[in-house]
Amino acid sequence: MRDSRWILPLALILASAIIIVPMAGCGSDADEEVVAQDEQPYRIGAVLSLSGTYAGLGAPEQKAIELEVARINESGGVNGHLIEVIIEDDATDSAAAVTAVTRLIDQEDVVAVLGATGTGATMAIRGDINAAGIPQVSPAGGTVVTSDFDPLVFQTPWSNTLVAPFTFEYLEGQGISKIALISDSGGFGKDGAAVVADLITGFDIEIVATEEFNPGDADMTAQLTKIKGSGAEAVMIVSAGKEAAIVASNMDQLGLEIPLIGTHGNARMEFIEGAGDAAEGFVFAAGKILIPESYGTDTENYEVAMDFIDRYTEAYGEAPNTFAGHAYDALHIIVDALGRVDGEVTGESLRDAIEDTSDFVGIGGTFNYSADDHNGMAASDLVMYRVEDGAWVLAE
């Protein structure tokens, strides 16, 4: 590099970079003005985990958002404004999520934040959301997102406080009165296990063993051997990771022939692929998107879901999973509220409009937010599934 003949080409590259980069910027600005119908677009910031542990959740979320933004803009946007979603990757890291949301608020001047993918990152950006006074709609499933209430923060997935009692009712119906609880030590498992232990007191069911494993563990036979000796009539697992499939396989190998019950965290085909034959008979509660007919084929929910499923499948060659649905809901709840704001869109007016969301038909269910409910879902949005012949069927 010390050689002087490198200087000229380098200078050339630098000079052309200086010229080209601003030109590229001008180009896109001009494009936007052409289609912007004289109005500035509404800018929404999205903080998603496109890499790191939750990349498997963030990727379908991104696909759903890009698909829906294109559709909304093709049909003219909201009140003459186009929608622009700026997606930032938080790499499944809370600190990176804070950096991303700071940039979105300070430099992109967004009116709302969609995100983050994970519960940890969703909680971590709350400080910035409060400082900016703009609403946040999160596709993360942790109960804490809305139980640790913040007027600015909304959530789209079914929370564990809904899923746990719904599951207990199913268990009571099956005549099960003693369960063993096994959960992962990550955010979703810890959160869910605490909710289960808290809410089970209202039911005629007793927890006779409580075990944990760490994300990444390869073998749970030790924990299950303890459960085997506990007299449990069923095992309930709270974990959204691939370890759930290991628990199912290990139970099979140990000859532990009692039902395994999961949660909406296991509503992924990867669970069935991972557990193979051991997945047969696995029961879990989740929203109705997995089998859209369960909405009732004459309902609006069914039409909305089928429309989304068809377009998503056509665009990406695979059916959307529940996480794509949570992102769809988060985006459309913001957009729906933007359409209802009277006068100027500010953080406050948009927040109020989101809180007024009622009977909004999404993928996860029908949303009704209120001043003290920012989860907005009801037990009627849930249904029990059972795994049969490597696919989901309705359990009832």
Add this chain to the structure above:
Amino acid sequence: MGGSELLQFVISGLKNGSIYALVSLGFTIVYASTGVINFAQGEFYMLGGMFSVWAFATFGLPLWLAAIVGILLTAATGILFELLAIRPRKDGDQLSLIIITIGGSLLLSSLARHLFGPDELAIPAFTSGPSVRVFGAAIERQTLWIWGLTITAVVILNWVYNKTKLGRALRACAINRDAARLVGVDTRLIVTVSFALAAALGGLAGLSVAPLTQTAFDAGARVGVKGFAAAILGGLGNPIAAVAGGLMLGLIESMSIAYLSSTYKDAISLLVLLLVLFVRPQGLFSRSRREKV
């Protein structure tokens, strides 16, 4: 606690332990020839599983061939990693080499995410069928495979180390690299070979566990930490000690689930590791290395 339950805990411990053992062997082999802790070792574990799934699912190779392809591709990755990242800095100090391996680890897992996607991937068990019953305790067939492959790998490695010219060169490098070079050992080649061996062992571990756990781009980091702890527990630089350390770590974990708490099993095994290091800093099964003046 009944006898069959205790046996089940021992089996579970030995199963995890033999996975740790294979990974910790990789740490030990590289450490012996370079004096460097290779923090990318866990990624070789991940790659072994990923490459095998890829060969099996994408190209429809039979499982045994996919497994061999997985090991060979992982070994090739190990060689490439050494040639591109380690060799250019071979005369650098050990700290910078260790940091290079940490960077390499991040690079490999990101590459795997881009090549194979973010979701978990599965391959079938090597032999299907119900688990084998021994005195009331269950052993999955795949666990028998893991044990068999671990023993085979250790026996072959032992033979290479003690009976072949390559093994003598590896050992000579481990004792004193400069002296080995003086007597005509190609130490650069030996370092490359040790990376290839370490990667192949990591890959073997990864692909033999994949039918049990599925595999994903981020599977390497945690196993890497466990394998490293096992290598330290046994004593760095000695293959037999590394295997013993791995098995011990697995047993400690499963016994802490049995008698104490599954929540704190990692904390408990770490505590045991620290206690061992206070009493025997050179590891449980290594002879203390006295500095010769």
